[in-house]
Amino acid sequence: MKSHASxxxxxxxxxxxxxxxxxxxxxxxxxxxxxxGHSIPxxxxxxVKLFRATATLMSMDQLKTTSAQMSDTxxxxxxxxxxxxxxxxVKEGLxxxxxxxxxxxxxxxxxIPPVQDFQAVYPHILAISNNNLGPDQLRKTLESLAxxxxxxxxxxxxxxGRKILFSEMTLSGVEEVLNRTEDWTLIETGKRTHNxxxxxTCILYKQERLGKKLQDVEKILLKYREKPxxxxxxxxxxxxxGRELVYNxxxxxxxxxxxxxxxxxxxxxxxxxxxxxxxxxGSNHPxxxxxxxxxxFMIENDYRKGIARGELVRKNYGMVEVDGRQVFKxxxxxxxxxxxxxxxxRMMHYIDFMRxxxxxxxxxxxxxxLYESYLxxxxxxxxxxxxxxxxxxxxxxxxx
Numbered sequence: 001m002k003s004h005a006s007x008x009x010x011x012x013x014x015x016x017x018x019x020x021x022x023x024x025x026x027x028x029x030x031x032x033x034x035x036x037g038h039s040i041p042x043x044x045x046x047x048v049k050l051f052r053a054t055a056t057l058m059s060m061d062q063l064k065t066t067s068a069q070m071s072d073t074x075x076x077x078x079x080x081x082x083x084x085x086x087x088x089x090v091k092e093g094l095x096x097x098x099x100x101x102x103x104x105x106x107x108x109x110x111x112i113p114p115v116q117d118f119q120a121v122y123p124h125i126l127a128i129s130n131n132n133l134g135p136d137q138l139r140k141t142l143e144s145l146a147x148x149x150x151x152x153x154x155x156x157x158x159x160x161g162r163k164i165l166f167s168e169m170t171l172s173g174v175e176e177v178l179n180r181t182e183d184w185t186l187i188e189t190g191k192r193t194h195n196x197x198x199x200x201t202c203i204l205y206k207q208e209r210l211g212k213k214l215q216d217v218e219k220i221l222l223k224y225r226e227k228p229x230x231x232x233x234x235x236x237x238x239x240x241x242g243r244e245l246v247y248n249x250x251x252x253x254x255x256x257x258x259x260x261x262x263x264x265x266x267x268x269x270x271x272x273x274x275x276x277x278x279x280x281x282g283s284n285h286p287x288x289x290x291x292x293x294x295x296x297f298m299i300e301n302d303y304r305k306g307i308a309r310g311e312l313v314r315k316n317y318g319m320v321e322v323d324g325r326q327v328f329k330x331x332x333x334x335x336x337x338x339x340x341x342x343x344x345x346r347m348m349h350y351i352d353f354m355r356x357x358x359x360x361x362x363x364x365x366x367x368x369x370l371y372e373s374y375l376x377x378x379x380x381x382x383x384x385x386x387x388x389x390x391x392x393x394x395x396x397x398x399x400x
Contacts, residue, residue, distance in 0.1 A: 035155075036184035036304075038148050043156040046149045048086045051078075053144045054129055055090060055098060057137045063098065066132045067105045074125055077115035079106045123161040127168035138173060142180045150177075151185045159193065159356070166354050171319055171326060178328045178353060179316050183307075186351065187300050193356040194293045199225040199385040203236070205375040208284055214370060215239065215282060222376075223389050224291050229254075230390035231287060232397070235262070240282050246399055247274065247287050248390040257287055258392040258399050269392065269399045284372065292376055295361055299332075299349070302342050306334050322350050322360050323377040338366045355381075 033040055055063065067075065082090065087106070091099045115121055130138065142150075157165060166174055204220045218238035224231050228250040235243040242262035252258060252271060257279050260269040272279050274286035288294075306312030317329040333346045345368060350360035359379065363372040392399035 035151060035188050038151065038184065040148050040152050040155065043152045044081065044086070046145075046152045046156075048082065048089050049145070049149065050141070050153070051082065051086075052090045052092075053141050054133070055094060055102065057133070057140060060097060060101065062132050063101060066129055067101075069128045069132075070125060072112055073115065074121050075106055076112040077118055077121050078125065080114040081118045082106070119156065119158065119161060123157060123164035124168065126157075127165050130169055130173055135172065135176070138176055142177065147182045147185070150181055151188070154181070154185055154189060159196065162356070163354055174353065175318050175328065178351075179318075183303055183312075183314060183332070186356075187296070187303060189356045190296050190358065191300075194296065196382075197226065197293075198382050199223070200292075200379055200381045201383055201385070202379045203377045204290075205373075205377065206283075207370075207373040208282070209369065209371050210282070210284065217373075218282065222290070223385055225385050225390060226293075229288075231290065232390055233287065233290070234397075243281070244269075244398055245279075245287060246390055246392050246397070248392075250387075251391065255288075260398050292357055292359070295358060295374060298343055299347070299358070299361075302332070302334060302344070302347075305340075305342065306332075311335050311340075320350070322352075323375070325352055325354075325359075327351055327359065328353050336366060336368070344371065355379075 058066070070078075079087070087102075091102055094102075133141065154162070201221075201223050204222045205217055206220060207217045208215055216239050218240060219236045221234040221236055222231065223233075228248070230248040230250070231246070233243075233245045235241050240262055243260070245257055245259045246252070247257045255274055256271055257274045258269055258271045259279055261278070261281070270278075274280075274288055280286055303312065311334055313333040315331040315333070317331065319326050320329045321327070327350045330349050330351070331346060332349065334340070334342045334344070336345045344363045344365050346364045348360075348362040349358055351357070352359045357376075357379070359377075360375045361373070362370060365371040388394055
């Protein structure tokens with residue numbers, strides 16, 4: 001998708017924030033050098049760039065307010081992380097008054113031990129700086145950063161850092177950052193999130209078009225486990241209310257599913273291949289293509305093809321509420337030509353930016369009619385699901 005495309009204290013923070021916000025989910029200490037063909041600069045270089053941009057844009061009063069809101073330890077952490085070379089680069093060309101102030105407030109203090117893990121304090125510092133910038137200042141700060149700079153910041157923040165940052169920022173500030181965060185950064189962040197998810201439970205609302213008819217909405221209890229690949233589904237409402245299904249590669253073998261239909265069709269449970277029509281009842285997909293991770297996989301596939309051909313366009317729609325949460329809504333648009341091999345013509349994405357999860361997607365194919373809609377609600381991550389949750393013999397199920 002063509003990307004259309006705070007923060008804590010001090011100029012530095014703010015800049016960093018912008019980059020960060022968009023994506024943030026790297027493993028602690030992880031240094032990413034390449035991502036989707038883009039070279040990612042070391043975050044320390046980006047931090048210097050951000051600090052300087054913020055110091056340039058902020059007035060003296062803003063610099064003083066930002067500094068005053070930080071603790072001595074946080075200011076010392078910034079100073080140690082910058083290093084002498086970074087200090088010089090930040091101050092170069094600034095008015096004398098600002099140089100003197102930065103020397104005074106961010107001088108390395110021998111009385112305060114350095115913070116070994118700057119990542120731990122950075123999200124709060126960034127939030128303070130960001131929130132002290134005006135809307136136009138934040139916009140200009142973000143515009144001064146390259147997409148790879150923003151990705152570097154995002155990856156440095158990591159999952160916990162992003163949560164702290166987003167929770168302390170204004171919603172309008174978060175939206176500004178996400179508007180400028182590239183699709184490839186969002187996708188990479190989502191992939192890193194899913195790498196940390198071992199299992200989850202949720203209520204899935206699903207609607208699909210079969211042939212020319214748009215089916216009624218289905219409400220499904222979904223339990224999902226990554227290893228061994230397993231899922232349990234129970235239809236709670238809609239045309240297939242009462243249906244149950246278990247997929248468990250360890251017990252049933254890859255590509256086989258245990259299912260019991262609703263009503264008189266469900267006199268007995270049967271074990272059948274996932275691609276049989278009875279196993280796919282009411283869907284264009286086998287159960288192995290259900291879940292938030294598969295949705296991201298599908299999005300990435302179209303993104304890689306579309307961006308390589310210069311055929312992918314993105315539109316930003318800002319913040320909307322889904323399932324009681326603020327999410328960021330965007331649209332990706334591809335050629336209206338089924339022969340090009342894309343999954344769809346356009347897709348509406350609803351991204352839970354606090355968790356870097358796409359929790360809702362609306363898919364339109366070549367006739368521009370709604371083809372599929374998926375909404376994941378009441379999501380509970382890494383709940384410790386056990387083999388019993390994916391065993392057809394579970395007495396709470398009707399699959400034995």
